[in-house]
Amino acid sequence: MMMNRNEPCWCGSGLKYKKCHLSFDERLITLRDKGYIVPTRDLIKTKEQIQGIRESAKINNGLLDLISVSIKEGMTTQEIDDIAYNYTVSNGGIPATLNYDGFPKSICTSINNVVCHGIPSKDVILKSGDIINVDATTILNGYYSDASRMFMIGDVTDEAKKLVEVTKECLEKGLQAVKPWGFLGDVGAAIQEYAEGNGYSVVRDFGGHGVGLDIHEEPYVAHYGKRGTDMILVPGMVFTIEPMINAGSYELFIDPSDGWTALTKDGSLSAQWEHTILVTDDGIEIIAK
Template identity: 65%
Template sequence: MNFDRNAKCWCGSGLKYKKCHLEFDEKIESYRHKGHIVPPRDIIKSPEDIEGIRKSAKINNEVLDLVASKIKAGMSTEEIDRLVYDYTTENGGIPAPLNFEGFPKSVCTSINNEVCHGIPDEKIILRDGDIVNVDVSTILNGYYSDASRMFMIGEVDEKAKRLVTVARETMVKGIEAIKPWGFLGDIGAACQEHAHKNGYTIVRALGGHGVGNQFHEEPFVPHVGEKGTGMLLVPGMVLTVEPMVNEGDFDVFVDEVNEWTIYTADDKLSAQWEHTVLITETGVEILAK
């Protein structure tokens, strides 16, 4: 850590290093010396980054609110895609999924046994009793935000309702486990405990991620794990918590035709909620939800 104490801090705050992140860096270094995995500096957000992500998240939240007000039985998932695209672009943003690594649409719509990455289509019609995850991600002025919500269409049976409810509780438990100077494994341990206690499993092949300056950044956020393990969590990190909770086994497979949509291997239901969170000095701030 050869950084001039009197130079402006690397974080972009405009303050002198000694008045800003010197003590912070020394604390991180003490964890490194103890053998812990510590976050690279480039995933710790500057005040400017955080403000940019907040503005992106505002649009992201508004898009999901719009979907919530319109979604219903008889609606095609293509109609959801158009809502997302139109609102995002009319407000100066870009839908992050559109053309990301070849993904053809502006939003992911995953129904019933689809775990994630469902592709909107005019032929896919929401039916009474469906549960659907709508996953929205927004770029605004180069900053990314990411969140998803579950929607229950019409009269949904009690088993599906319970899965949707527990999936949301599992995400909340994961977020509540985040503490500055805690560990990544704390999130997974909390999610795993709650889902398993309720008789469900959590998908292991997929997880959350850092977000903000890119769509997907370090760290990968597993939703199973052991408390006190994994990367150190520090103020200024922004990441998603998005456990995918399965009614049956945690195994999944990828659609061989579109090479995107992921299904439960046993054809049982899956549910997921996702928030983007900022780790602060005292806890977390939920940015996108």
């Protein structure tokens, strides 16, 4: 991990190692030697890479903003997918999910009891009372950004509205738990405590993930867990926080007819919000939202 003190730093800053990441690496080595899980160097993004992720996120954020003002009762989820494809491509990006491991569409549209990975379709029409998560991931010049938002269609029940609101608050609790040189486990613990305190459950089969140079990178970000555990978070790490919160049990199943759509096992409602964040020297920067 260590370099010659006078060599150019591995991060590409152009500074000598001793003036840049030497003390950073020494701190990581000390923590590793004490038995803590520390990130490998490939999980720490350079300034150039971070800027590339930010540029990708401009498209991803713009897309979700456009969907926010376009989504409505009577629209098919295929129409939302068409908006996503056209906007992303016209702005020079690539929809990352399109043909990813065989996924056939440009976004995920997950309605009511669908936890995640819902596939847009011309046969699925939004109706009053639906809650829907739209999950978008964009590639620009090889850099990835990822975010999702919930939308409430027409008149939703108080039960559904509360779930959407508490899920967003769970995301905020997770964001607040991210501290440079803190623990990744603090994020999951904060989300789990808040969700369960409101009578909900946290999905365990899916979580957040590193992102930026690929659609899914390390670390895996569990949305449940114990404080003071898991990987040490350090400046330069980029990952998603995307809690999936169920009104009933956290158990789910994958629709065998398409191999993608995840649904709550008990048929209860599910909601999700997602941001891509950067760990900074004094906190976080929300890149995609």
